[in-house]
Amino acid sequence: MEPILTEQQIALWHSLIAAARHIVITCHRGPDGDAIGSATALSSWLQRHYPEADIHIIAPNIFPDFLKWIPEAEDILIYDKHEDEVNPIIEAADLVIMCDHGELKRMATLGDAIRPLLPSGGAPEGRTRCIMIDHHLDPEPGIADLVISHPDLSSTCEVLMRVMMETSPLSHREKLVGGAGLLTQSEATSLYTGMMTDTGAFTYASNRPEIFELISILLQYGIDKDKIYRNVFFTYSHNRMKLMGYMLYVKLDVWKKAHTSVMTFTNAERRRFGILNGDTEGLVNLPLQILGMKLSVFLREDTEHPCIRVSLRSVDDFPCNEMAAEFFGGGGHKNAAGGEVWGTMDDALALVKKAVQKYMPLLKEGDNK
Numbered sequence: 114m115e116p117i118l119t120e121q122q123i124a125l126w127h128s129l130i131a132a133a134r135h136i137v138i139t140c141h142r143g144p145d146g147d148a149i150g151s152a153t154a155l156s157s158w159l160q161r162h163y164p165e166a167d168i169h170i171i172a173p174n175i176f177p178d179f180l181k182w183i184p185e186a187e188d189i190l191i192y193d194k195h196e197d198e199v200n201p202i203i204e205a206a207d208l209v210i211m212c213d214h215g216e217l218k219r220m221a222t223l224g225d226a227i228r229p230l231l232p233s234g235g236a237p238e239g240r241t242r243c244i245m246i247d248h249h250l251d252p253e254p255g256i257a258d259l260v261i262s263h264p265d266l267s268s269t270c271e272v273l274m275r276v277m278m279e280t281s282p283l284s285h286r287e288k289l290v291g292g293a294g295l296l297t298q299s300e301a302t303s304l305y306t307g308m309m310t311d312t313g314a315f316t317y318a319s320n321r322p323e324i325f326e327l328i329s330i331l332l333q334y335g336i337d338k339d340k341i342y343r344n345v346f347f348t349y350s351h352n353r354m355k356l357m358g359y360m361l362y363v364k365l366d367v368w369k370k371a372h373t374s375v376m377t378f379t380n381a382e383r384r385r386f387g388i389l390n391g392d393t394e395g396l397v398n399l400p401l402q403i404l405g406m407k408l409s410v411f412l413r414e415d416t417e418h419p420c421i422r423v424s425l426r427s428v429d430d431f432p433c434n435e436m437a438a439e440f441f442g443g444g445g446h447k448n449a450a451g452g453e454v455w456g457t458m459d460d461a462l463a464l465v466k467k468a469v470q471k472y473m474p475l476l477k478e479g480d481n482k
């Protein structure tokens with residue numbers, strides 16, 4: 114496995130962490146398995162290596178119930194619920210480690226609270242240092258002292274595990290045999306969770322052999338990968354199952370010629386089915402099971418703001434991230450991206466039509482073969 118860190122980055126990693134006493138680990142708004150997995154694994158790993166450091170994980174807002182079983186997830190501070198208690202912790206931070214996002218904007222109000230601590234936000238150089246560990250495209254320039262950004266890797270958990278291995282003083286052999294304390298079973302569980310969720314249980318973004326080498330190491334730390342799968346994916350409420358039926362039977366619109374499907378979800382429907390935040394997770398993936406489908410679009414009314422959240426999923430080479438950036442002010446990965454439309458559902462649908470029209474040549478590619 115080729116290293117992902119340079120010697121310089123390894124030295125900077127060690128010096129930034131060794132100098133820190135008050136470490137804040139953050140993740141993006143609407144935390145997913147990769148965000149919570151990487152933050153919890155990193156927190157536990159740092160605490161073992163730097164027992165004197167004071168370490169907190171702060172998430173911008175709540176994360177879904179199906180991630181609550183993740184080791185140490187119960188210790189995560191939720192910024193938008195406990196702003197007053199969390200602000201002094203942020204103020205005291207001398208090192209911020211951002212996991213699974215490359216822009217302060219993706220932390221919403223937590224990003225606003227952190228920005229003034231950083232040189233890019235006007236703070237004196239060196240007051241609070243910042244490390245970014247991520248796999249999204251186009252990290253915000255200048256926010257971190259150390260940027261570890263690998264859009265080619267499956268997940269932040271994969272990036273993090275490789276960082277842990279490359280910065281560890283253990284021998285190559287010790288790292289491969291699951292011994293000598295490279296990871297604890299809990300850390301391995303967190304790391305596996307992020308790799309699994311960000312690849313749809315290894316059905317996309319996971320063709321590179323390295324990820325399976327890493328998983329083989331994680332298994333040696335005693336993770337129960339079958340249980341992790343059930344913990345994350347077999348947790349629907351009865352209502353959520355009914356919603357799935359409703360969405361597929363009533364709400365799924367298939368634009369056959371464009372190999373595209375569109376589903377919309379309103380707050381009225383959310384109330385009708387008693388659907389909590391996060392419970393729409395995964396619905397966007399379903400239409401891609403239809404033969405010939407290349408793009409799936411899911412539009413849902415935001416629960417807090419007058420806007421429509423857009424989720425895009427694709428197969429093969431269709432670039433969801435480019436469509437998201439061009440039409441929905443967002444971004445993401447090639448096969449999974451998102452953004453938003455500040456307007457009504459009709460506005461959002463009109464924009465989706467425009468976007469699909471623009472990408473029609475790519476969507477129809479191969480039709481005459």
Ligand code: 5GP
Binds near residue numbers: 424443444449451
């Ligand atoms: P989801 O559809 O699950 O909300 O998002 C899928 C992926 O798209 C996320 O993992 C993230 O990488 C990206 N994404 C979603 N919303 C945004 C956004 O507003 N801005 C950016 N830059 N990326 C987003």
Ligand code: MN
Binds near residue numbers: 147213248269311
């Ligand atoms: Mn991720």
